[in-house]
Amino acid sequence: MHIFKPALVLVFLIGISACKKKDSNTYEVVDTSSYGDNLNKDKSKSNIEFHSILSTNLFQKPSSINELSRTDRVMQSCGDKSLINEVIISNYMNSANVKLPSRKMMTDSTERFIEETFIRFFIRRPTEAEKTWFTNFINANKSNPNFRPELVYTAFAASDEYMFY
Amino acid sequence: MKRREFVIKSATLAAGGMVLPYILPSGRLFARTNAPKADHVVFVMFGGGLRQQDSILQRYLADSQGYNVEGNILYNMLEGAAPASKIAYGITPSGQPNGSQPIPKILSQSLQKQGTIFQEMRAISGGHYGGWNSLITGSRVEGQGLKVRPMNPTIFEYARRFGGYKATDVWFIGNTISNSIPLLNSSKHPDFGLQYGANFFAPGITFGGDGYAALSNAKIYHPQEELEPVYKMKNFLDNTFNIKKGDMPGIRNTDDEKTQIKEFIANTFQRQSSGLLPMPPVSGGDGSTIGYAAEVLRVFKPKLLVVNLSNIDGCHSNFTGYLQAMHRADHAMGFLWNYIQTQIPEMSGKTIMTFVPECGRNLQHNPIQDENDWYGYDHGDSNSLRVFGGMVGQNVPSNLLVGNETNPVGKVTDMALTIADILGFKDEVKAAGLVDFESMSLFDRI
Numbered sequence: 001m002h003i004f005k006p007a008l009v010l011v012f013l014i015g016i017s018a019c020k021k022k023d024s025n026t027y028e029v030v031d032t033s034s035y036g037d038n039l040n041k042d043k044s045k046s047n048i049e050f051h052s053i054l055s056t057n058l059f060q061k062p063s064s065i066n067e068l069s070r071t072d073r074v075m076q077s078c079g080d081k082s083l084i085n086e087v088i089i090s091n092y093m094n095s096a097n098v099k100l101p102s103r104k105m106m107t108d109s110t111e112r113f114i115e116e117t118f119i120r121f122f123i124r125r126p127t128e129a130e131k132t133w134f135t136n137f138i139n140a141n142k143s144n145p146n147f148r149p150e151l152v153y154t155a156f157a158a159s160d161e162y163m164f165y
Numbered sequence: 166m167k168r169r170e171f172v173i174k175s176a177t178l179a180a181g182g183m184v185l186p187y188i189l190p191s192g193r194l195f196a197r198t199n200a201p202k203a204d205h206v207v208f209v210m211f212g213g214g215l216r217q218q219d220s221i222l223q224r225y226l227a228d229s230q231g232y233n234v235e236g237n238i239l240y241n242m243l244e245g246a247a248p249a250s251k252i253a254y255g256i257t258p259s260g261q262p263n264g265s266q267p268i269p270k271i272l273s274q275s276l277q278k279q280g281t282i283f284q285e286m287r288a289i290s291g292g293h294y295g296g297w298n299s300l301i302t303g304s305r306v307e308g309q310g311l312k313v314r315p316m317n318p319t320i321f322e323y324a325r326r327f328g329g330y331k332a333t334d335v336w337f338i339g340n341t342i343s344n345s346i347p348l349l350n351s352s353k354h355p356d357f358g359l360q361y362g363a364n365f366f367a368p369g370i371t372f373g374g375d376g377y378a379a380l381s382n383a384k385i386y387h388p389q390e391e392l393e394p395v396y397k398m399k400n401f402l403d404n405t406f407n408i409k410k411g412d413m414p415g416i417r418n419t420d421d422e423k424t425q426i427k428e429f430i431a432n433t434f435q436r437q438s439s440g441l442l443p444m445p446p447v448s449g450g451d452g453s454t455i456g457y458a459a460e461v462l463r464v465f466k467p468k469l470l471v472v473n474l475s476n477i478d479g480c481h482s483n484f485t486g487y488l489q490a491m492h493r494a495d496h497a498m499g500f501l502w503n504y505i506q507t508q509i510p511e512m513s514g515k516t517i518m519t520f521v522p523e524c525g526r527n528l529q530h531n532p533i534q535d536e537n538d539w540y541g542y543d544h545g546d547s548n549s550l551r552v553f554g555g556m557v558g559q560n561v562p563s564n565l566l567v568g569n570e571t572n573p574v575g576k577v578t579d580m581a582l583t584i585a586d587i588l589g590f591k592d593e594v595k596a597a598g599l600v601d602f603e604s605m606s607l608f609d610r611i
Contacts, residue, residue, distance in 0.1 A: 041406075044414050070375045070378060070379060071375075071379050073342060073370050073375045074370060074371065074375050074376050074379040074380065076342040076347050076367070076370070077339075077342050077347070077365075077366060077367035077368075077369075077370035077371040077375075077376065078365065078366060078371060078415075079337070079347070079350045079351075079362060079363060079364045079365030079366070079415055079416045080332070080364060080415050080416050080417065080418050080423070080426070081414045081415030082414075082415060082417065082423075083415075083418055083423045083426055083427070084380075084415075086423065086427070087380050087383045087427055087430060088379055088380065088383075090383040090384040090386065091379060091380055091381075091382050091383040091384075093384055094382045094383065094384050095382075127405075129405075130405060133401060134398075137394075137397070137398065137401075141394060144390060144394070146387060146390040146391050147390075147391075147394055151386075151391055151394055151395050151398070152398060154395050155394075155395045155396075155398035155399040155402065156398075156402065158395070158399050159399050159402040159403055159406065160402070160403045160406045160408040161402060161403075161405075161406040163414060164406075164408075
């Protein structure tokens with residue numbers, strides 16, 4: 001009888017711990033795209049990578065290899081890469097084929113414009129601080145008729161972050 | 166006042182009185198360590214490998230091709246009669262033999278008459294990149310790799326750090342983007358680097374066909390209405406990204422300097438199409454590089470401009486072309502000095518121009534013959550370490566020859582200290598301890 005009692009207790013314990021009701025929960029998660037942040041962008045784009053990506057962003061089509069090689073040589077011929085990028089960007093902006101959002105879209109749907117611009121150029125969403133700063137900046141410049149999406153795109157394309165991946 | 170309090174206050178005031186005068190408007194902590202000799206320096210790396218026998222020794226074909234014809238083909242730089250026969254160093258008029266017409270002299274007085282020539286200097290390296298590095302850094306370039314920025318600070322970085330100059334005060338004009346020339350505007354030294362680097366153009370590319378296609382149609386934005394918001398947004402984005410110093414892909418100009426350079430690029434294309442750029446009468450190749458350097462001088466009046474020439478290096482396979490390139494480079498030098506003196510009042514009489522090649526050429530020829538059956542010369546032997554140099558301008562002794570074949574005076578590594586001496590920060594460069602320990606300012610060699 002003394003031997004039988006512990007065995008019975010053991011069987012009882014195994015029984016209550018093994019038998020568990022299976023929960024079947026459903027979480028209503030919305031599908032969403034995942035974007036990184038700017039913390040890990042520590043590799044500098046080569047001249048050719050930079051302009052290949054830039055022309056795709058601005059014209060929605062890639063440049064020819066001849067054009068990329070030519071632009072690479074021009075970039076090498078100038079000591080201030082940031083400056084020469086700005087000149088090349090403004091050269092692109094003079095093209096009739098550049099694809100830009102309208103000024104109305106920028107001012108009427110500012111939040112969407114900011115988000116899309118960050119994703120287009122930086123492959124990430126803006127932080128709340130960035131969103132707030134740009135919203136305020138665009139609103140503050142609404143009365144300036146020269147302030148248009150082209151200038152915002154120029155600033156993004158000429159930024160340090162755009163030179164890294 | 167107690168004695169102790171009085172002593173402390175007096176000591177504090179005395180210390181402050183000693184330090185404060187040295188905090189200069191440029192942000193420099195210390196005043197220049199020597200009095201500047203001139204306000205501007207133009208340094209021509211008269212290069213590509215200049216053989217001592219054919220240049221300063223004026224032996225023309227006598228020491229190279231076995232013809233007993235001597236003479237001076239660098240008559241803007243040096244005194245001496247031109248060769249009397251076998252004229253092949255000039256330009257080629259239509260229907261005439263190649264190089265048969267010498268280019269007329271530009272300067273009424275040669276640079277030798279106006280300044281000081283070091284007839285026999287020593288190069289550090291028989292190769293181009295080592296030579297350029299030694300000229301630009303003043304160091305012995307041991308361990309310097311190809312296709313990487315100089316290990317030791319360049320004279321541009323010394324000038325910006327110790328002279329307190331902004332980026333548009335310091336320029337490097339290269340004749341090409343090949344041979345790592347674009348890397349010479351700054352070193353990778355951790356205490357200096359791109360933050361103190363020079364503005365750089367390779368005009369043959371920047372303002373040639375490639376540059377025309379990529380840059381000439383650029384919009385000129387309104388500085389306040391358009392550029393200001395662009396820079397505000399860019400600066401905000403850059404601050405949130407916070408690029409590390411070592412990751413900078415190029416030098417940095419301020420927003421105002423950028424606007425100035427953008428205008429320069431746009432105006433240069435316009436002046437180019439109108440034929441208004443200041444080019445030497447006989448241009449092309451190195452001559453064009455000098456012309457664009459003159460345009461940078463005209464617009465920016467920089468404190469320091471270094472320009473590199475290298476058409477002379479065709480000597481590997483074309484001795485006739487080498488003679489012509491040497492003669493044209495002399496012509497371009499004469500033009501540049503004349504242009505500074507007559508067309509840029511802000512620099513006239515306040516500038517010193519220095520010149521020296523990065524290396525010489527071999528004593529013995531190689532087996533390659535050109536159209537005249539003249540042999541080519543490579544570089545790399547001990548004769549390649551024989552070079553000459555000089556300087557001209559404010560505070561430079563005139564009509565002075567220093568050293569000779571049996572008594573070499575000066576090294577190519579002297580150039581960094583010479584420029585630092587001219588602009589007034591020689592002791593700081595020396596104190597940095599990164600130049601050749603045997604180097605001296607050429608002024609101290611006289």
